[in-house]
Amino acid sequence: MSEFFAMDGYAAFIWPSYALTALGVIGLAVFALSERHSAKARLAREEDEASDNSANP
Amino acid sequence: MFSYLANPARFDRFARIAIPVSGWLALGLIGVGLWYALFNSPPDYQQSETIRIMYVHVPAAWLGLALYMAMGVASFVYFVWRHPVADVAAASIAPIGAVFAALCLITGALWGKPTWGAWWVWDARLTSMLIQLLLFLGYMALRGALEDEKQAAKSAAILAMAGLVNLPIVKFSVDWWASLHQGASVIRLDGPTIDPSQLTPLLLMAVGMTALAGWMVLYRMRTALIDRRASAMQLVREASV
DSSP, X not given: OXXXXXXXXXXXXXXXXXXXXXXXXXXXXXXXXXXXXXXXXXXXXXHHHHHHHHHOO | OHHHHTSHHHHHHHHHHHHHHHHHHHHHHHHHHHHHHHTSSOOBTTTBTTHHHHHHHHHHHHHHHHHHHHHHHHHHHHHHHOOHHXXXXXXXXXXXXXXXXXXXXXXXXXXXXXHHSOSOOOOHHHHHHHHHHHHHHHHHHHHHHOSSHHHHHHHHHHHHHHHTTHHHHHHHHHHHSOOSSOOOSSSOTTOOOSOHHHHHHHHHHHHHHHHHHHHHHXXXXXXXXXXXXXXXXXXXXXXXX
């Protein structure tokens, strides 16, 4: 197992490559999900306002 | 297909199916791809274990270029036919393409140091790929800097189209100039020259990452369309006050 992690002496180059790729990809996914969350909240607010206005013109 | 999806309602129907399909496809392929890349493929006879960096480097490079191509084509469709969904597509792609182009350069540096003895060289392939990253960043900066949204979309589309010129330069830089970077070994006229034991993890990772990028683009596009609906309602509300 430790031989696997040592990667024939290239661990310091191989593992950061995979870690940074994971960080970039997961970061993008989290960013996309949080954007959706705030867009939905904004639309819900606007829909609320619109129904309030039509109820009491 | 472009004119079919130009209708936001039809795009929404397409995206509702394509988003879960691409998302699950990405998870499955990347899962199997990582198993091959890290456990189930041999070290290279020259590069030893550093060959495993290629399984994330090449998909990142491919996506950096493919996403730029998609952004350039979407910008062209927006610029000529003024389809709003095409502009939403281009804007949604930019940060995703920037991340993959940056990952290509970073993982390349992590491979270059043990192999070439340098993190970076001002080589034709590396320099042209850096320009591709700067084009993504420039596109995002330009969009963010211009106050008027229509003006921002139009100017950014012109920049994106002009940047398409750099794509063949990146692809053929290794043939046109004496480059330290190796030549093509997968997309060649005479077929791949890479061994099947290394082509399998590479293709799994490349197709999986492409599905993931597709998921991200479609997901962000739907978000942008929701946001535009909110903006339109806000305009109506402010006009009625």
